[in-house]
Amino acid sequence: MKIFVDTASIKEIEDLAQWGIIEGATTNPTLLSEEGGDPVKVIKRICEILKGPVSAEVVSQDCDGMVREARELARIDEHVVVKIPMTVEGLKAVKILSRDGIKTNVTLIFQPVQALLAAKAGATYVSPFVGRLDDIGHTGLEVVGQILQIYENYGFGTQVIVASVRHPLHVLDAALMGAHIATIPPKVIRQIVNHPLTDIGIDKFLKDWEKLKGK
Ligand code: G3P
Numbered sequence: 001m002k003i004f005v006d007t008a009s010i011k012e013i014e015d016l017a018q019w020g021i022i023e024g025a026t027t028n029p030t031l032l033s034e035e036g037g038d039p040v041k042v043i044k045r046i047c048e049i050l051k052g053p054v055s056a057e058v059v060s061q062d063c064d065g066m067v068r069e070a071r072e073l074a075r076i077d078e079h080v081v082v083k084i085p086m087t088v089e090g091l092k093a094v095k096i097l098s099r100d101g102i103k104t105n106v107t108l109i110f111q112p113v114q115a116l117l118a119a120k121a122g123a124t125y126v127s128p129f130v131g132r133l134d135d136i137g138h139t140g141l142e143v144v145g146q147i148l149q150i151y152e153n154y155g156f157g158t159q160v161i162v163a164s165v166r167h168p169l170h171v172l173d174a175a176l177m178g179a180h181i182a183t184i185p186p187k188v189i190r191q192i193v194n195h196p197l198t199d200i201g202i203d204k205f206l207k208d209w210e211k212l213k214g215k
Pocket of ligand 1: 132
């Protein structure tokens, strides 16, 4: 499973890129607004750091506007993937963009059959939002499992990005299900690394080593 970072924070991405585990990033209007500055420059910088797929979202609601914005976003860098919301206008835009060779990430997916339609329209990626489904009493990961099953049944090449990840268990379940990618907020990536038994183990090794040196 590939790991993308779900942030537009240049500082975080510069740091996490050094870990050697991040293969792409996903942004959205909320995350870019949190980062501030010129969004074009921010997206370009993320692409330069990661040299992998970086999702940037359109804000138009109509197909023509989405396609126009998508072409502008795609011009920023070869690594840009255009995020398109899962709507009728979005599907029309994905069809046009996929024909033009522009990569798309159909976002705000909340049920498996939406992902089926997105794949049929030519989406490169789909993003089911697991955390937001959990928030309203559904099991977000079930949707991921069903999307993976549908894609396998019919041989779709569309890749599933597990999004709206809120905690390490989401990442574990995504990996067990064979999701292609999980896009994870920096805070959750750090949570995955930390384990109290690791810290206790390091502490004990260091203390024992000091004892040896004292002998
Ligand atoms: O990748 C989608 C993500 O940014 C949404 O996460 O936590 O706002 O539901 P959240």
